[in-house]
Amino acid sequence: MSEQHQPANDLRLRAVVPATPxxxxxxxxxxxxxxxxxxEHAEVDLPGTYRFWGRFTPDGGAPHQRVLHVDERTLRFAWTVDGVETTVGFELAEDEDGTLVTLIQSDLPSFEDVLADTAGARGALQTFWTLAIANLADYLAGRELTSKCDFTSPELHASVVIDATPDQVFDSMTQSDQFHRWFGANVDIEPYVGGRFAMGGFELDPGGATFVEFEPGRKATLRFADGFTSGWELEGSDGKTRLTLVQSGFDPANPPYPGWAGWLGGIAALRRYHEQPGWRSIWREISAPGVPEGMLAID
Known part of the structure; x- marks a missing residue:
């Protein structure tokens, strides 16, 4: 995996996790x-076998991985997803805050194909890996993990407890400057009923989604142009907040797994944002095929 060249259809993620290589x-x-x-399932016997599959894996009905190369700092394997053979590589390097993990996966669909819902299971690979690496960081830190995306279920529902008050959590989800910090994306938010929510900002998405519910510290619901809704409810107890997220209004035969896994990865970041003293994002780079310039913004 070269630092000099990244093909246009490759996913590249770089994150610092709190442990030695x-x-x-x-x-x-x-x-x-x-x-x-x-x-859900994994079998490893290196250098010959590296396989994972199950309901938390895109196209995970059976294992489809084949080892290509392994050494003490590198793991590379072929992974066939929806009939397309991709190459996945992990590289580890020392960092002052732990280990810099670099992941590159080849042959991802474009952002436009993901939005158009023509990418199949490969459309969820970017958000699958961002959620997985977020959970890797929390696993290494001894923290509770965020729910994984179940690629076999039409129920898109998750609940987490965050060590912050409902008002603090709600503000971080509905104030543009705070949302930008923890989610790692530019966003414009009009925080009231009838207001717009545009990932990437109003220049990229002038219409955005619309808040059809907005009760500070309690709940908010966004409705998209196709009738799809994304909502969250907050319940406080002893200075903490139970945050419940639900997505609905979609075809149950074709749930929007890429976006749902993206939200779950975001919630992992939201938890760290509120709970870790001296918080800093784990992400150093997120580069995905066709994502509009200016949408992602890692400080």
Whole structure:
């Protein structure tokens, strides 16, 4: 995996996780660890076998991985998703805050294809990996993990407890400057009923979604042009907040898994934002095929 060249259809993620390269490598290659932070099922016997599958994996009805290369800092394997063979590579490097993890996966569909819902299971690969790496970071830190995306279920529902008050959590989800910090994307938000919510900003998405419910500290619901809704409810107790997210209004035979996995990865970041002293995003780079310039913004 070269630092000099990245093909246009490759996904590239770089994140710093809180452990030494040796410990991170163990988490990447221990099947018991993989069954915690990555997948429902995993089998590893390197250098010959590296497989994961199950309901938390896109196209996960059976394992479709084949080892290409392995050494003490690198793991590379072929992964066939929806009949397309991709190449996935992990590289580990020392960092002052732990380990810099670089992941590159080839042959992803374009952002336009994902939005048009023509990408199949490959459309969820970017958000699958961002959620997985977020959970890897929390696994290494000994923190509770965020719910994985179940690619077999039409029920898009998750609940997490955040160590912050409902007002604090609500503000961080509905104030543009705060949302930008923890989610890692530019966003314009009009925080009231009838107001717009535009990932990437109003220049990229002038219509955006519309708040059809907005009760500060309690709940908010966004409705998109196609009738799809995304809502969250907050309930406080002892200075903490139970945040419940629900998405609905979609074809149950074709749930919007890419966006749902993206929200779950965002919630992992939201939890760290509120709970870690001296918070800093784990992300150093997120580069995906066809994502409009200016949408993603990592400080």
């Amino acid at each position: 040796k410990i991170v490598y163990e988490a990447l290659t221990d099947p018991a660890a993989l069954r915690v932070w990555l997948a």
